[in-house]
Amino acid sequence: MDDLTRLHALESERKISWRKSLLIRLWMIWEKLFHTCFRICSVDENNCFLQVRVRIYNGKTIRLSDGEEIRRGDRVAELHFDNELLLKMSRSSRSSVQLAIQMIRATEQVLPKITHFILCHPNHQVIKGVYGVSIIHRGTKQTEEGTRPYTNVMCGRDE
Known part of the structure; x- marks a missing residue:
């Protein structure tokens, strides 16, 4: 009982x-x-957890670990969570650990398709980086570049 x-x-x-x-x-x-x-598109109809758009970067210059710099005016691929899917995942999860595992798996599945999308984009040769802005910050240190503070709160032009 x-x-x-x-x-x-x-x-x-x-x-x-x-x-x-x-x-x-x-x-x-x-x-x-x-x-x-803002022409944000899904790269995988079966897994729309992360979506992408190519846009003009408008923030401060970012120096990457390989010495490359992303400057204002460069083209970048911007990642977006599908918040409706994230909400469904959150509601169906029994714990935050289970939610984190689901998010990691969904990301692992869709990242190769985002890579394919970028490589097939008409401007792929000038896309200098991929970034996403989120309030979800745990676990991002596992990426090659990690996290950086975000200060630009205005949307820029998109491509």
Whole structure:
């Protein structure tokens, strides 16, 4: 009987108020509009966890570990989470560890397709880097370049 009570309590915790539900719906509408306006595209219809757009970089100069620099005006590939999928993953996960594992697996699956997208892009020879902006920061140190503080809050032009 205790297991049934705990299960019911977990299910109750997953229910959200109508206000929060409305806010989430509005956020998802905004996401779709944002993706359309800024031409953010999925590179894999089966795994849209990370999406990409090629744009003109507008921030401060970044020096990479190999000596290459990304400067204002250079073309970069910008990564975006599919927040609707991230929300679904979060709701179906039993813990933050399980969510992190799902995110890592989804990323591992889609990164080769993002690479293919970039290599097939008409401007692939001038795309100098790939970056993403997120409030999710744990685990990013595992990437080759790691994380850097983000200070530019205005959207730049896209390609």
